[in-house]
Amino acid sequence: MSKCKVMDYSKFQVEDFVSDEYFLRWVKKPDAENTAFWNAWISKNPQCVDRVRQAKEIIQQLDFKPNIPPEGKFLEVWDKIVKAESDNIRSLSSISSKPSVSNRISSNKKLFYWIAASISLIAVASSILIGIRSSTIEISTSYGESRTLSLPDSSKVTLNSNSRISYTKSLLSNGHREVFLEGEAYFSVVHKDEEKFVVQTGELNVEVLGTKFNVNSRRGNTKVILEEGKVRLNVNGPSKKDLIMAPGEYVEYSGKGKLTRKTVDANNYLEWRNNRLIFVGTSLADIGQLLEDNYGYKVIFENDSITQKKFTGSSSAVEIGELFEKLSKVYNLEIRKNGNEVTLKQNKSAPPGTD
Numbered sequence: 543m544s545k546c547k548v549m550d551y552s553k554f555q556v557e558d559f560v561s562d563e564y565f566l567r568w569v570k571k572p573d574a575e576n577t578a579f580w581n582a583w584i585s586k587n588p589q590c591v592d593r594v595r596q597a598k599e600i601i602q603q604l605d606f607k608p609n610i611p612p613e614g615k616f617l618e619v620w621d622k623i624v625k626a627e628s629d630n631i632r633s634l635s636s637i638s639s640k641p642s643v644s645n646r647i648s649s650n651k652k653l654f655y656w657i658a659a660s661i662s663l664i665a666v667a668s669s670i671l672i673g674i675r676s677s678t679i680e681i682s683t684s685y686g687e688s689r690t691l692s693l694p695d696s697s698k699v700t701l702n703s704n705s706r707i708s709y710t711k712s713l714l715s716n717g718h719r720e721v722f723l724e725g726e727a728y729f730s731v732v733h734k735d736e737e738k739f740v741v742q743t744g745e746l747n748v749e750v751l752g753t754k755f756n757v758n759s760r761r762g763n764t765k766v767i768l769e770e771g772k773v774r775l776n777v778n779g780p781s782k783k784d785l786i787m788a789p790g791e792y793v794e795y796s797g798k799g800k801l802t803r804k805t806v807d808a809n810n811y812l813e814w815r816n817n818r819l820i821f822v823g824t825s826l827a828d829i830g831q832l833l834e835d836n837y838g839y840k841v842i843f844e845n846d847s848i849t850q851k852k853f854t855g856s857s858s859a860v861e862i863g864e865l866f867e868k869l870s871k872v873y874n875l876e877i878r879k880n881g882n883e884v885t886l887k888q889n890k891s892a893p894p895g896t897d
Contacts, residue, residue, distance in 0.1 A: 552587050559597035569601045572684035572704075574838050574882035581686055581860070602682060682706040683725075685838035686860070688814070695719055695732055697739065700815050702726035702758075703836035725835075726758040728815055746795045747776040755787075756812055760835050764795045767811045777801070817859045823852045826869070826886070833884065837862055844887040848875070 549564070559565045568576040584594060683689050683701045690700045694713040701707060705725025713719045719739040731739045733752025741748040743759035746766075753771025757764065766775065768787045775793060777783040785801060787793060792806040810820040821829065827849035830841035843849050851873055857865040866877050869886070876889045 551583060552590060554590070554593065556593050556596045556600070559594060560600050565597065566601060568684060569598050572838060574685065577685045577687070577838065580684075599681070602680060677711050678708060679711060680706065680708040685836065686862070688817075688859075693719075693721070695734065695739075697732045698730040700728040702728075702814055704838070723757055723759055725760060726756070726814075728754075728756045728812060730754045745778045745797065747778065749774040749776060756808075761831070762797050766793045766795075767791075767806065767808050769808045769812065775801075813856070814859050819857045819859045819865065821853050821855055821857075823854055825849060826851045826853060826873075829853060829865075829869075830886075833862070838882055840883045842883065842885045844885070848873070848886055848888060 549562075551559075551562075551565075554562070564576065565580075568580050580594075584591060681689070681691060681701070683703055683705050685704050688700060688702055690698060692698055693709065694711070697719075699707060699721075702725060705723070705727055707721055707723050707727060709721040713721070718737060719734075720742060721740075722742045724743075727741075729739075729741065729750075731750050731752050731754070735751075737751075739750050739752070741757055743757060743764045746759070746764040748755065748757055748766055750771065750773045753773055754769040755771070755773055756767040756769070759765075766773070766787065768789050768791050770789055772789075773787045775783075775785045775787065775795070777785075777795065783801065785793065785803070790805050790808055792804050792808075792811070794802040796802070807822075810822055813820045819832075826843070830843065830849070833839040833841050853869065853872065855868060855872075857868060866879075866884075869875055870877050870889075874889045876887045878885045878887070
C-alpha cells in the first residue's frame, strides 16, 4: 500500500507538506496517478487548500539540496578538535573535578552534531526565505490543475493545467508591465494609461493596455483568443510582423512567421476556466495532444485513421473519464488505460462510429 493511502494529510501543516515525499513528487514530477490523488484529496479537504498552496509555492521557489558533509568528514574534523582539546586537558590534569575526557568527548560530540544539524536547518530556511524574496516570481500548475492569481497591478490571471508564468516582483520591465508564459492562461488586464501589458511567449508577444484574452503557447505554437478589448501581436524574428486583433478573433502562430486568423465563438475556447472542455470539429489527434499537455497522458493511436476523426461536443475538464466514454461511444473505440498511457483502438465487434 502506498504512503498516500495511509497518511492522514488533513493534520499536515505547511512544513509537513514541504517535507513529504509523495507531495514533493506531485509538485516536482506530476503524473496521472499522483495528480488524481491530490486533486481528489483537496476537493475533500477544502480546509487545507491554503496550506497546500503555500507548500507548493515554497517547493516551486526552492531548488536546494543541503550540502551536509558525510559523517566521516564530521569525524575527521571532530578528531582534530578532540586532539587539541586533549592536549589542553593534559596540561590541566591537576583539576580533579573535571569530567573524564571520554565523557567530555561524547558530550561535546553530541553538541557538535546538534550544532551542525542546526546550521543545516538554518541554511535550508535561509534558502527558502531568499527564494520567496527573490525579485522574480514563478508560479506553475500541475497536470489537471488550474489556478487563478492576482498580479501586482491587480490584473487577474487564470493558469490552465501544466502551465507556468513568471514576472518581476514589481511586474515592470523597461517601463511596461511584462509576464512570461509557458502553457495556457486567461488574462483580465487592468487598464493603465500609457502603460502597456506584454505577454511574452517566445517568438510571439501579446501587447495590450487593458483587455480580456486567452493565450495558449505549447509545442512551438501560440494561439490567442481575444474576448474583449484590443491586442497587438508582435512576431519576433526575421519577419517582425505586427497584427491588431478584434474581439472574437482567433490567431495561431505556428513559427517561421506563419499567422492564421479567423473569427470564432470565444466561449468555446474559454470554458476550461469553468472546468468544461468544448470541442467543435476537433480532430482526435488534437484531443490527444490536449490530454498529453494538460493531463500528462501518453496517447497512442492504433492507426492514423483514428487521429483524423473529428469530435464535436463537451466534457468535464476534471473528470476526464467522461471524455473517454464519449469518444468510445461515438466512434466505437476500445480505450485502454495503463498508468498514464492511453491506447485508442477501433473496436471490431461493431460498425465503426461516424466521423
